[in-house]
Amino acid sequence: MINYQGNLISEEDPILNHNNRGLILGDALYEDIKAVNGELYFWEEHYLRLMSSMRILRMEIPMNFTMEFLEEQIKAVIQANDLGNQPAFVRILVFRKHGADLFQEDNEVAYLIASEKGDAPFYTISEQAYEVELYKDFYLNADMLSNLNSTNRLLSVTGGIYARENGYQDCLLINASKNVVQALDGNLFLVKGNEVKTPPLKDGCRDGILRRKILEILQKTEDFKVFEASISPFELQKADELFITSIRKGIQPVTKYRKANFKTEVSRNLLGKLNALARLG
Incomplete structure (x- = not known):
């Protein structure tokens, strides 16, 4: 119904x-x-x-x-x-x-x-490999319309086809300034040392609810410094961790991008805090 x-x-x-x-x-x-x-x-x-x-x-x-x-x-x-x-x-x-x-x-x-x-009452971490690649055929507009959950998703649709045809689990979208903005259906976070970055809304990423919640969690901890700042493609391979957030997947760790393989410690730590926040409403 x-x-x-x-x-x-x-x-x-x-x-x-x-x-x-x-x-x-x-x-x-x-x-x-x-x-x-x-x-x-x-x-x-x-x-x-x-x-x-x-x-x-x-x-x-x-x-x-x-x-x-x-x-x-x-x-x-x-x-x-x-x-x-x-x-x-x-x-x-x-x-x-x-x-x-x-x-x-x-x-x-x-x-x-x-x-x-749904699959489970709370979010869980997938143990499956999750390899990503940049999708460069088209660019994401760096404007307010890109922040919305609209049904105009042609960029993600064609990116999904590219990922499937080339054996990737996801793709990362870039804007006209060649900054990495988000995944096909989720927000991107990059961990390097004790710093966590996520692209700012002005770069054109989706204004995701879980993006907001992860930022809220990170801003309350003394373990990490958190930034909303542009991410260049060159930073991806130097990262300790990459993870993607979305309502359907919760937190999805990226395991590989080109020659770089990533850890999942921060993702797993944040997952417990996210589930606790969800229980509190």
Whole structure:
């Protein structure tokens, strides 16, 4: 079952037509949320990011789009799919309702909420090899639109095909200044000694919720100095660790980039603190 505009309907029911703006123009936003036993991890942060993103895209926010209302709609989907007593992932998709005209005056939105079963109640570290390479066919724009979770993901789609065709588990995206910005579907962190760096939003990386949480954890510890600073490709092979953060994977250590092999100690240490933070809400 999915929730379309407050109505629980079958996943097989047609709801999108040929004029859907999200389909034709990529005029849509989404939030992926981890849920455990019906409780949403970091829900307030997801909600506030969604509202901020809608304002940036000049979408008309419905009066009933309160945090309580959307939480209720999400939990209705979770319960309808018998996911209330197990891990799950939820996606909220918001798109402008009417027409594919670029000069459409109506900014009203529609929403769709779907859910699926998750793997584990808390984040875990994968023991599998995770090799990455730079994806240089196209550049990521260093602007505010790149910070958003929009459905315009062609760069990541083509990067994913490149990774699959060349035997990599992921790719790292770069911007026009040739700075490393993020992975295909997650934020990048680099560890060198007691310093941890992650690209700043101005470089064009996604404003990820787990990026925020890892920065919050690091800023409270005396073990590391943390920086939001540009990362050049030359720094990658000199790093002690590289890891990627995303709502679906949590923390994904990178094991290899070209001739460099990486440790995972910092990733594992941060994972426990992230799970503790998630339990606290």
